[in-house]
Amino acid sequence: MSENQPLTRFRRKAVKVEDALQSIISYISKAKTEKVSLEKSLKRTLSEDIQTSHPVPHFRRSGYDGYAVQSKDVEQASKQSPVYLKLVDDIPCGEVPGRRLESGQTARIMTGAMVPEEADSVIMLEATEQEERNGSTYVKFTKPIQSGKNITPIGEETAEGEVLLTKGTEVNPGAMAVLSSLGFSQVPVYKKPQIAVLSTGTELLEVDEPLEMGKIRNSNTYMIAGQIQHNGGEPVIIEKFPDDVDAARKKLQSLLANQELDMIITTGGVSVGDYDIMTDIFLNWEGKTLFNKVQMRPGSVTTAGVFRDKILFGLSGNPGASYVGFELFVKPSIERMLGGLGVQDKQTAYLKVNYTKVNAFPRFLRGYYEVKDGELWAQPVGLDQSSALLSMKDTNALIVIPPTKTGMKAGEKVNVIPV
Ligand SMILES: Nc1nc2c(c(=O)[nH]1)N[C@H]1C(S)=C(S)[C@@H](COP(=O)(O)OP(=O)(O)OC[C@H]3O[C@@H](n4cnc5c(N)ncnc54)[C@H](O)[C@@H]3O)O[C@H]1N2
Numbered sequence: 001m002s003e004n005q006p007l008t009r010f011r012r013k014a015v016k017v018e019d020a021l022q023s024i025i026s027y028i029s030k031a032k033t034e035k036v037s038l039e040k041s042l043k044r045t046l047s048e049d050i051q052t053s054h055p056v057p058h059f060r061r062s063g064y065d066g067y068a069v070q071s072k073d074v075e076q077a078s079k080q081s082p083v084y085l086k087l088v089d090d091i092p093c094g095e096v097p098g099r100r101l102e103s104g105q106t107a108r109i110m111t112g113a114m115v116p117e118e119a120d121s122v123i124m125l126e127a128t129e130q131e132e133r134n135g136s137t138y139v140k141f142t143k144p145i146q147s148g149k150n151i152t153p154i155g156e157e158t159a160e161g162e163v164l165l166t167k168g169t170e171v172n173p174g175a176m177a178v179l180s181s182l183g184f185s186q187v188p189v190y191k192k193p194q195i196a197v198l199s200t201g202t203e204l205l206e207v208d209e210p211l212e213m214g215k216i217r218n219s220n221t222y223m224i225a226g227q228i229q230h231n232g233g234e235p236v237i238i239e240k241f242p243d244d245v246d247a248a249r250k251k252l253q254s255l256l257a258n259q260e261l262d263m264i265i266t267t268g269g270v271s272v273g274d275y276d277i278m279t280d281i282f283l284n285w286e287g288k289t290l291f292n293k294v295q296m297r298p299g300s301v302t303t304a305g306v307f308r309d310k311i312l313f314g315l316s317g318n319p320g321a322s323y324v325g326f327e328l329f330v331k332p333s334i335e336r337m338l339g340g341l342g343v344q345d346k347q348t349a350y351l352k353v354n355y356t357k358v359n360a361f362p363r364f365l366r367g368y369y370e371v372k373d374g375e376l377w378a379q380p381v382g383l384d385q386s387s388a389l390l391s392m393k394d395t396n397a398l399i400v401i402p403p404t405k406t407g408m409k410a411g412e413k414v415n416v417i418p419v
């Protein structure tokens with residue numbers, strides 16, 4: 001309790017967004033690791049560096065279907081005086097050439113097949129003709145070829161021992177190709193953080209319940225479950241809770257004690273209303289409340305605390321505020337668990353329209369940014385109110401409007417945080 005003394009229900013000390021994030025991140029440890037099958041590894045985060053134990057490619061490979069030759073044999077070849085080499089081998093993909101290639105000889109070879117050691121180039125099939133003479137086959141060449149031509153040398157892409165994918169990388173389809181070729185049928189990844197989502201509010205209906213006057217369907221739970229998945233976590237949906245402080249406290253105690261869970265997110269009840277039960281819980285619980293007000297809009301009442309290294313996020317009930325609270329605090333926390341730094345990824349863009357509101361706190365507008373004529377431009381989408389529900393569907397970035405007494409003009413530079 002004593003640690004919570006400076007925090008009160010009404011007179012709250014608003015901390016800066018960066019300080020709030022830092023206080024959370026300092027408690028976050030890396031997620032546990034596991035191995036997943038290669039086909040399930042897409043979008044997972046590598047928990048180890050991936051090193052190649054062989055060069056790529058690991059044998060000299062033909063780039064074409066054609067004939068492997070010693071280039072000096074065809075040095076003098078021309079249309080007028082073609083060179084004929086005796087065909088002595090046929091090398092399909094997957095085989096080691098069976099015989100030495102002597103001067104004056106050639107071997108038929110396929111794309112991707114291993115080039116005989118003595119050959120130093122491959123001539124495309126289309127540039128040649130075959131002739132039968134005395135029971136032997138000869139190949140006619142009418143042009144010289146540069147040594148090394150049409151052969152991919154050993155290690156052209158990478159030497160043995162190189163780290164090709166670093167720890168903390170998100171696996172994309174290209175990384176899956178690398179992992180496959182290096183023999184990783186099981187991929188070392190961070191376990192997806194298991195994050196409980198629990199919405200509070202007596203006014204909340206289930207999604208499939210008919211609307212009633214004064215009540216609304218619970219949308220925060222599913223929005224946040226989506227945000228969790230989008231950022232590499234696994235949502236654990238907990239049934240919504242009415243505004244009953246004792247029942248909610250009990251439920252939270254069991255969630256905090258649950259070893260399977262890495263974080264807990266609640267929405268609603270963090271302001272100063274009579275039924276704002278999360279405010280009461282954060283003022284009196286076994287954990288340490290880190291902050292209960294942040295210098296930001298929306299989501300100024302965003303609250304967070306820690307119980308034995310497990311973060312409890314008390315996001316606002318207003319949909320816009322809980323969306324922004326997630327992006328600013330939960331997203332970097334997940335990133336941190338998955339081996340990242342846990343910082344906000346910011347870019348600069350030009351504001352496309354005038355912004356006229358005055359703010360005491362930085363404002364994180366739900367916005368849309370895109371490249372136009374080589375520059376990034378950002379504009380707000382939909383209603384900017386904390387209570388607005390619809391604008392999130394069109395959001396691809398939060399536009400950061402610093403505290404302003406005059407608003408901002410179109411064309412001014414702003415930071416944007418991609419979502
Ligand atoms: N006197 C004051 N009133 C308010 C203040 C203040 O400082 N003094 N802060 C305002 C701000 S800012 C915000 S943001 C909200 C925060 O409210 P709570 O976090 O306490 O959330 P609730 O009161 O539970 O709900 C607010 C709003 O959101 C709707 N809601 C709640 N849960 C869901 C859900 N799961 N899905 C969809 N919508 C949800 C709820 O019905 C309310 O309309 O407080 C201001 N008031």
Ligand code: MOO
Pocket residue numbers: 296297298299300301302316318320321386387
């Ligand atoms: O915190 Mo409220 O979301 O600022 O509107």
Ligand SMILES: [Mg+2]
Pocket residue numbers: 268269270271272273275276317
């Ligand atoms: Mg409230």
